Amino acid sequence: MMLQFIVDVLSLGSMYALFALGLVLVYGILKLVNFAYGELILVIGYSIFLLKGSPFPWFFMSFIAIIMCIFTSIATDYVAFRPVREKSVTAVLITSFAFATLLQNAALLLISAKPKNVPMPSFLSDSVQFLGVITPVRNLISIFVAVVCLFIFFQFMKRSLLGLAMRASATNFNMARMLGIPANLVITTAFALSGLLAGIAGTLWMSKISMVFPGIGLEPLLIAFIATVIGGMRSIQGAVLGGFILAFIDMSFNYLLPQDILKFRDAFTFSFVILILLIRPEGLIRGPATGART
Amino acid sequence: MKDFTNENFINILFFFGLFLLIYALNIFMGTAIFERIVTNLFIYIILVVGLQVFMGNSGILSFAHIGYMSIGAYCSGIFSIPVKMKSMALPDLYYFIQITTFDPIICIFIGGIFAAIVAAVLTLPLMRLNDAAAVITSFAVLMVIHSIVVGWSAVTNGPRTFFGVPKATTLELAMIFSFAAVIIAFLYKNSRFGLLLRATRDNEVAAESIGANTVYLRWFAVIVSAFLAGIAGGLWGHFITSFSPKSFYLRETFLVISMIIIGGSFTVTGAIAGALFVTIGYEFLRWIEKVIKFSDAIKFEFIGLTEIFLSITMIVFLVTKPKGLFPFLEIGEIIKKKFFKKG
Amino acid sequence: MLEVKNLKVNYGQVVAVKKVDLHVAKGETVVLLGANGAGKSSTLLSIAGVSNKGEGEVEFLGSNITKLSPEKILSLGIATVPENRDIFPDLLVEENIVLGGYVNRKNSKIIKQTRNEVYDLFPILFERKNQVAGTLSGGEQQMLAIGRALMSTPKMLLLDEPSLGLAPTIVEKIYEHIAQLKKNSDLTILLVEQHAMKALSIADRVYFLRLGEIVSSGNASELKNTTDFKKIYFGEE
Numbered sequence: 001m002m003l004q005f006i007v008d009v010l011s012l013g014s015m016y017a018l019f020a021l022g023l024v025l026v027y028g029i030l031k032l033v034n035f036a037y038g039e040l041i042l043v044i045g046y047s048i049f050l051l052k053g054s055p056f057p058w059f060f061m062s063f064i065a066i067i068m069c070i071f072t073s074i075a076t077d078y079v080a081f082r083p084v085r086e087k088s089v090t091a092v093l094i095t096s097f098a099f100a101t102l103l104q105n106a107a108l109l110l111i112s113a114k115p116k117n118v119p120m121p122s123f124l125s126d127s128v129q130f131l132g133v134i135t136p137v138r139n140l141i142s143i144f145v146a147v148v149c150l151f152i153f154f155q156f157m158k159r160s161l162l163g164l165a166m167r168a169s170a171t172n173f174n175m176a177r178m179l180g181i182p183a184n185l186v187i188t189t190a191f192a193l194s195g196l197l198a199g200i201a202g203t204l205w206m207s208k209i210s211m212v213f214p215g216i217g218l219e220p221l222l223i224a225f226i227a228t229v230i231g232g233m234r235s236i237q238g239a240v241l242g243g244f245i246l247a248f249i250d251m252s253f254n255y256l257l258p259q260d261i262l263k264f265r266d267a268f269t270f271s272f273v274i275l276i277l278l279i280r281p282e283g284l285i286r287g288p289a290t291g292a293r294t
Numbered sequence: 295m296k297d298f299t300n301e302n303f304i305n306i307l308f309f310f311g312l313f314l315l316i317y318a319l320n321i322f323m324g325t326a327i328f329e330r331i332v333t334n335l336f337i338y339i340i341l342v343v344g345l346q347v348f349m350g351n352s353g354i355l356s357f358a359h360i361g362y363m364s365i366g367a368y369c370s371g372i373f374s375i376p377v378k379m380k381s382m383a384l385p386d387l388y389y390f391i392q393i394t395t396f397d398p399i400i401c402i403f404i405g406g407i408f409a410a411i412v413a414a415v416l417t418l419p420l421m422r423l424n425d426a427a428a429v430i431t432s433f434a435v436l437m438v439i440h441s442i443v444v445g446w447s448a449v450t451n452g453p454r455t456f457f458g459v460p461k462a463t464t465l466e467l468a469m470i471f472s473f474a475a476v477i478i479a480f481l482y483k484n485s486r487f488g489l490l491l492r493a494t495r496d497n498e499v500a501a502e503s504i505g506a507n508t509v510y511l512r513w514f515a516v517i518v519s520a521f522l523a524g525i526a527g528g529l530w531g532h533f534i535t536s537f538s539p540k541s542f543y544l545r546e547t548f549l550v551i552s553m554i555i556i557g558g559s560f561t562v563t564g565a566i567a568g569a570l571f572v573t574i575g576y577e578f579l580r581w582i583e584k585v586i587k588f589s590d591a592i593k594f595e596f597i598g599l600t601e602i603f604l605s606i607t608m609i610v611f612l613v614t615k616p617k618g619l620f621p622f623l624e625i626g627e628i629i630k631k632k633f634f635k636k637g
Numbered sequence: 638m639l640e641v642k643n644l645k646v647n648y649g650q651v652v653a654v655k656k657v658d659l660h661v662a663k664g665e666t667v668v669l670l671g672a673n674g675a676g677k678s679s680t681l682l683s684i685a686g687v688s689n690k691g692e693g694e695v696e697f698l699g700s701n702i703t704k705l706s707p708e709k710i711l712s713l714g715i716a717t718v719p720e721n722r723d724i725f726p727d728l729l730v731e732e733n734i735v736l737g738g739y740v741n742r743k744n745s746k747i748i749k750q751t752r753n754e755v756y757d758l759f760p761i762l763f764e765r766k767n768q769v770a771g772t773l774s775g776g777e778q779q780m781l782a783i784g785r786a787l788m789s790t791p792k793m794l795l796l797d798e799p800s801l802g803l804a805p806t807i808v809e810k811i812y813e814h815i816a817q818l819k820k821n822s823d824l825t826i827l828l829v830e831q832h833a834m835k836a837l838s839i840a841d842r843v844y845f846l847r848l849g850e851i852v853s854s855g856n857a858s859e860l861k862n863t864t865d866f867k868k869i870y871f872g873e874e
Contacts, residue, residue: 083613098605105598175723177707180740263445
């Protein structure tokens with residue numbers, strides 16, 4: 001029972017952590033919230049759906065879908081961020097919200113309002129049993145993929161020059177630029193990585209629900225929001241931690257609460273978010289020392 | 295400073311004229327569809343003007359507004375459904391509400407007051423937040439209200455359709471309320487509270503140094519704003535008579551935000567212009583969608599086009615005209631400049 | 638080498654720099670003196686491309702750099718050590734140094750060489766290279782900021798109040814380092830200071846800035862020996 005709970009939390013949390021990390025990457029650099037972030041999941045879902053008839057193996061399809069996701073993320077920058085970045089925080093929130101609406105309705109217009117089936121390899125839903133735990137293969141794969149991604153990601157941020165430049169930019173963007181680090185490179189990299197992480201997390205998400213519909217982006221967006229608020233809006237480690245904490249909270253509610261209270265789960269979690277923003281606005285893990293918007 | 299009352303008067307008179315004109319146009323058109331559109335327009339004006347009271351004067355974007363609207367709509371609905379109907383529509387309703395029914399007009403006010411109370415209780419501690427944190431919490435408030443509406447089946451019928459609300463909203467009623475909302479917004483804007491709040495919007499530190507208490511000023515604005523949203527919700531409920539939590543969610547939030555952005559959030563004139571502009575554009579695009587659908591020219595369903603246009607318009611506006619159609623001056627001030635300042 | 642003409646900087650409605658004209662020749666050390674709020678830092682940041690220039694022109698090595706981005710200006714050879722030092726406190730000392738050499742990233746030989754030079758100049762940084770930069774003392778942070786700027790092998794260095802917030806003995810040390818740096822290379826320096834005596838000890842020429850305007854200029858050696866500068870500086874006319 002205990003072990004089962006841990007496996008459930010870890011598999012859910014690994015997905016949440018990747019989602020949160022993608023959101024916080026952009027926020028860290030620009031101090032701006034990307035409301036269109038959830039739509040990256042929509043892109044993943046519809047990309048795989050549209051490739052359904054193709055002769056490609058599934059892994060190749062999801063690879064293309066992730067590439068699409070990265071492109072969409074960079075497009076978000078060009079459409080919603082760059083034109084209004086200098087103006088105000090609010091302007092970017094609204095343009096990214098508008099861009100999200102645009103993508104959703106494009107899906108509605110060009111595809112359908114009805115949920116569409118997204119093909120997934122069947123072995124993902126097979127269940128395995130070990131140490132008294134019964135769990136679908138996809139849960140274990142989620143954990144594995146997340147561990148690998150997080151490892152590579154943090155190595156990149158620590159060891160590579162570009163990674164260092166990203167971290168420096170998150171602390172003090174103007175200073176980084178005065179050292180010759182190109183602003184556009186850093187921002188584009190942030191959006192690309194954000195798209196990559198959302199793409200990977202989105203594929204894991206798809207393997208769980210196997211369908212896509214125009215409003216699919218909302219839930220992952222909310223998850224990423226809550227997780228980053230819990231963990232700290234400016235800290236990449238905090239985002240990961242926040243993802244796992246949120247998964248822990250969600251799972252505990254699922255295990256402990258009776259059905260008619262479970263309906264209010266979102267109300268509880270969001271009240272929690274409001275509380276955290278009030279009591280500890282910097283989240284559980286404080287980000288870099290300075291966080292002035294540039 | 296001396297002609298504030300004077301300017302209020304010109305502004306209010308102008309919109310009185312405009313509303314009458316719209317009313318006359320409706321009589322002239324004489325179709326049910328047009329009447330529906332115009333009634334909706336008046337309700338939206340209340341909603342957007344209500345949003346302007348907070349957002350325009352404080353400079354903070356709020357996602358929670360439609361949440362307050364839903365409180366108004368449900369609250370007004372619950373108290374006004376006839377007793378016999380209630381046992382059918384909401385069998386699990388608490389006894390004391392089950393046996394009482396009020397006149398819809400009273401209920402609309404109850405809805406507004408209730409929305410204001412909820413806003414007052416929920417948001418006081420949030421008013422010190424700025425920028426992204428303020429917006430995210432307002433979003434969280436919307437989520438909290440939404441999930442309570444969805445979850446509280448005994449009162450709201452849960453995610454299912456809430457029905458049996460008596461039809462009480464006529465075009466005239468919506469117009470009167472709308473006009474009252476416009477008056478409230480102007481009076482508020484040029485009141486001491488409004489002036490001080492706008493001072494905090496432009497420079498918080500400087501405003502506080504002359505004695506403005508940002509938190510309470512914003513709080514008061516939210517309460518007025520939520521009251522108007524609640525009234526709009528009640529009116530809308532009594533107009534449409536059946537609705538579900540989905541009617542008060544991100545799509546509608548997007549719609550009111552687009553109205554205020556396109557019109558310009560700093561002015562009441564802008565809020566009204568935005569409502570007018572978006573409603574006309576919306577209905578026109580709807581009509582195109584229909585024409586395309588019935589012409590058999592294209593074989594697939596044509597939905598979503600309206601929102602796509604709206605989101606593109608919004609982005610274009612934020613890039614080229616970030617303060618909207620009426621960035622600073624109210625219509626009254628514009629008229630005055632044009633006709634009276636010559637001498 | 639650097640030519641600033643009619644520069645005006647404003648933040649919204651607030652005018653920080655009204656009108657600044659100055660020039661710096663190759664190999665020169667020029668100091669910009671002035672009281673708090675005179676517009677010294679704004680002038681410097683504006684040359685570096687961070688603050689928006691309201692009006693005016695900046696020329697460097699004969700080309701107009703007025704509208705260039707900070708990263709472009711650095712790659713042309715102007716490195717900046719800003720007022721608050723602005724080291725990256727969460728990164729290691731070594732990582733700060735490495736980032737300073739970002740523009741030379743394709744040439745590992747130059748990187749290695751300049752890194753050795755920087756560590757020779759500031760041995761304390763070498764000792765602490767694996768320490769998180771935020772844990773350094775104020776003086777060490779100042780050295781790190783200078784060392785980091787040198788990593789881009791600049792032709793010109795913009796130094797903003799290196800003495801700010803440091804104890805007198807530390808200020809002494811920092812200025813020794815700057816003097817040594819001047820001796821070892823033909824680096825051109827534009828220095829901003831409130832600490833007039835200290836700055837004059839290493840400067841060739843001086844500009845006085847008051848309320849966003851250059852009010853006078855002269856040779857450092859001459860000025861040091863007159864009492865005029867006190868008058869100008871403190872405004873006791």
